[in-house]
Amino acid sequence: MTATPPTTDVLVSTGWTLEHLDDPTVRLVEVDVDTTSYTQSHLPGAVGWDWTSQLADGVRRDIASREDFGLLLSRSGIGPDTTIVLYGDNNNWFAAWAYWQLKLYGHRDVRILDGGRRYWLDQGLALTVEVPRSPETG
Secondary structure, eight states, rough: OOOOOOOOOOOEEEHHHHHHHTTTTTTEEEESSSHHHHHHOOOTTOOEEHHHHHHHHOOOEOOOOOHHHHHHHHHHTTTOOOOOEEEHHHHHHHHHHHHHHHHHHTTOOOEEEHHHHHHHHHOOOOOOOOOOOOOOOO
């Protein structure tokens, strides 16, 4: 008898993401080690996180503290019920790091864009330079 692996919805397609670009319950987050790419263009509605300065504590050489991470989420317009879709440079390496950190700190609904930034660009899908403004969630 072969065990069937559990079904997960961690990876989301570009189609699913396009359908949820204007969904107020979904927040897209680009996670980069070099944020130049976010500045040049990013998915519509995406906020940008810098892995080096926002997800890691360079002094303690550890992950960002729960308090600092909570402030980042609030400033990004993310609350406990927000669905977070992560993507980024380096084939989603740092998006995967952010996924782990979000799950470590207890966020329930976190997804990763299948193929990441590279696949989105290769498909010629919509990009913007506009930085979204969202009210802090506290």
